[in-house]
Amino acid sequence: MAFWIQISPGSKQPIYTQVYEQISQAIIKGDLAAGDKLPPVRKLAAELVVNPNTIARAYTQLEQNGLVSTRTGAGTYVIDPKLRQKDAVHISALCERLDSIISQAKLLGLDYGELTELLNDRMKRFYHET
């Protein structure tokens, strides 16, 4: 496995979102490639010492967001990016999270230009081609 999950219980972020985000980051950054198999829920639960339902929930969300696919009996696999869906539900979920980030930035006192600059800078880390 080319990625490592590190969870922090007691932080603001629920554990299943931590697991979800670290796996989706690994997929987006390419540390996990299309066709790679995720560890079985029970194994990851034992390794991270986390309730198996928490891991299962993170996997379900990865599946709902079109990042992985679960084949009964065969495990959970990373989906080819070309086949990933970009439907309205996913976009609206994304917008919600962007809204929360933007309101946080406003509270910090960042203005429109400053936030745009910051976002551009962060995005460059993910979109290498531009």
Added chain:
Amino acid sequence: MQDIIIETQQLTKYYGKTLALDHLNLRVPRGCIYGFLGRNGSGKTTAIKLMLGLLKPTTGSASVLGCDAQVLTPKTRGQIGYVTEGHRLYRWMRIGALETFQKAFFPDRWDSQLFDEMLDYFDLGKKQKIKSLSNGQRAQVSLALTMAPDPDVMIMDDPTLGLDVVIRRQFLEGMIHLIQKKGKTILFSSHILSDVERVADRIAVIEKGVLRADCTLEEFRRNIRKVHFVFDGQIPDVIDIPGLLHKRHNQHHLELTLVGTTDEQIKNAVEATGAKDYAVVDLNIEDQFIEFTAREKTKPLFQWEA
């Protein structure tokens, strides 16, 4: 197959004139890890002892695996593993003798191999006497004794109280190991909320003997939030928002602690109060618990003069 493994109905206990538990209704479903939370003296240990028939209720009842706690049959007792607060074991016994003693209560279920492996892992020998062990080692023996009969229900009263991080983690690993087997159920009380967050499916919060919350961990994490409203002018005295638990304010900021309030309801309140801006703040589980169990105090414990 019954789905509720531990159930209390209107469970009430007085110690003399002191009310320790007040009409507690709990239902612990099969297959879940249930975190039982509450401040010191909130009634957790009393509730657990009542569930096991170790105390007599004043009124109401408790049952485990469908069997009334006051008349638990040996068969049902044999399906329950119980870890007492403080891991009280017979001090004069050697670990080996304690195993023989404990095994007698679980004649058909004792997994000697698991017990030996756990002792080995903990670097403990069967000839060691309980009174020569540290608190941590005694807790490890207690964990091995509870896990060896492969209990269908494991009930643990603050099992990690005062233990170091390594042994605490071993208890959590034990819980995850057991729950991964089919049909097992665990109820445990704890004050270490980051541990609870790791392993619990559901939590109950009791306060002064009264049940305050009984929900999935996820609902608890999602529903208790803080919102900051920022005002240009005067902060309104009255604010109408569903789920308001506490409010605090200084000159331009109003801080609200909310339970189960939707984003839409927050936005409505922003408009109704004429707040200039607002921000929703997610809390960690400790802060959620503190906010949830805190009563409105007019004065902080420590007041710092500016």
